[in-house]
Amino acid sequence: MRILISNDDGINAPGLAILEEIAAKFSDDIWVVAPAEEQSGAGHSLSLSKPVRIRTHGPKRYSVTGTPTDSVMLGIGKIIKDHKPDLLLSGVNRGANLGDDVTYSGTVAAAMEGTLAGIKSIALSQVYSREGSGDNVTFDCASKWGEEVLRPLMDMDFAPRMLMNINFPPHVDKVKGIKTTCQGFHDYGRAAIIEGQDPRGYPYYWFGLHGIEHTPGHDSDLEAIADNYISVTPLQLDLTHQQVLSKLRNLYP
Numbered sequence: 001m002r003i004l005i006s007n008d009d010g011i012n013a014p015g016l017a018i019l020e021e022i023a024a025k026f027s028d029d030i031w032v033v034a035p036a037e038e039q040s041g042a043g044h045s046l047s048l049s050k051p052v053r054i055r056t057h058g059p060k061r062y063s064v065t066g067t068p069t070d071s072v073m074l075g076i077g078k079i080i081k082d083h084k085p086d087l088l089l090s091g092v093n094r095g096a097n098l099g100d101d102v103t104y105s106g107t108v109a110a111a112m113e114g115t116l117a118g119i120k121s122i123a124l125s126q127v128y129s130r131e132g133s134g135d136n137v138t139f140d141c142a143s144k145w146g147e148e149v150l151r152p153l154m155d156m157d158f159a160p161r162m163l164m165n166i167n168f169p170p171h172v173d174k175v176k177g178i179k180t181t182c183q184g185f186h187d188y189g190r191a192a193i194i195e196g197q198d199p200r201g202y203p204y205y206w207f208g209l210h211g212i213e214h215t216p217g218h219d220s221d222l223e224a225i226a227d228n229y230i231s232v233t234p235l236q237l238d239l240t241h242q243q244v245l246s247k248l249r250n251l252y253p
Contacts, residue, residue: 001027004085004114006071007093008039008106011063015092015126018139022146023089026154031085033075035106036063040095044069044109054079068110076117087154088114091124091166092142098127098167098221099184102235111163115237122153122164127225129170141168141175145230149178161237167221169228179229184220 003023007016011034023030036055045067052066054074062079064071068090076084090110097105107123114121124146128137149166158164165183169175194206221231 001087002029002031002080002083002085003027004072004075004080004088004119005030005032006034006068006075006088006090006110008035008042008068008090008110009094010035010038011057011061013038013094015094015139015142018143018146019089019092019124021143022092022150025147026087026150031060031062031075031080032057033062033064033071033079035068035071036065039067039106040093041104042067042069042106042109043104044112046070046073068106069113072110072113072117076114076119084117085114085119088119088121089124089150090114090121091126092139092146092168093123093125094128094137095125096127096167096225097123097125097165098225098231099186101186102165102183108163108165108235111165112237115161115163120153120158122150122166124166124168126168127170138170138172141170141172141230144172145175145178149230149232159236163235163237165221165231165233165235167225167231167233169225169230171228174228175230176228177230179219179224179231181221181224181231181233182219183233183235184222186222 005019009015046069047066052070055063064074090107093107097108102108111121111123126139126142196204198204221233224231
């Protein structure tokens, strides 16, 4: 089995190294194509107004001067175009990709791009417990549970245009198990915007990672993580609202 690995935290991210170790449990044909620099929050963006370059870091290991989407596209269409991968793994992301945040996520976007190419694709993210953790974020939970979570998915037939989104809770010693979940909902009206002032006296802004309240459903990914379960969520690329579509057709007979 050929596995392509990518992420949005960059080629030197610790979570990428963890994912390589997990992938090695399933195959010895592993290729890494990841962004050269961190691309968190890049979403499913594609570089169209500037050239993108590939850099070689060793056998089967490359970085791309672009987004996660660029990386996957070049991995599939250029670097290993002779033999399309059987599986794409993206992550392990430093931080959660839960609820509506999946629309911002470069980690999930890399898996989306693999899905568009007809490849079974899975995004993996490590939740951490507090803001400002810096380099102290631990991937212990992803490292310990990664193989166990992925193994049942290896032989599963994914529906066309769907991908899997996995999130690991922050504390490995508190994990209660694995839950299949639906995508949760954030209340972005309570998002934190942090204002500062640069040395010249001009204001600047950071979007805070805390203080966002959510209203998770009984089976949501948000609720599962809050209850110390690993969350496994099937996502689909078709964003059509089917119920409204039928009503809309009545407006335009």
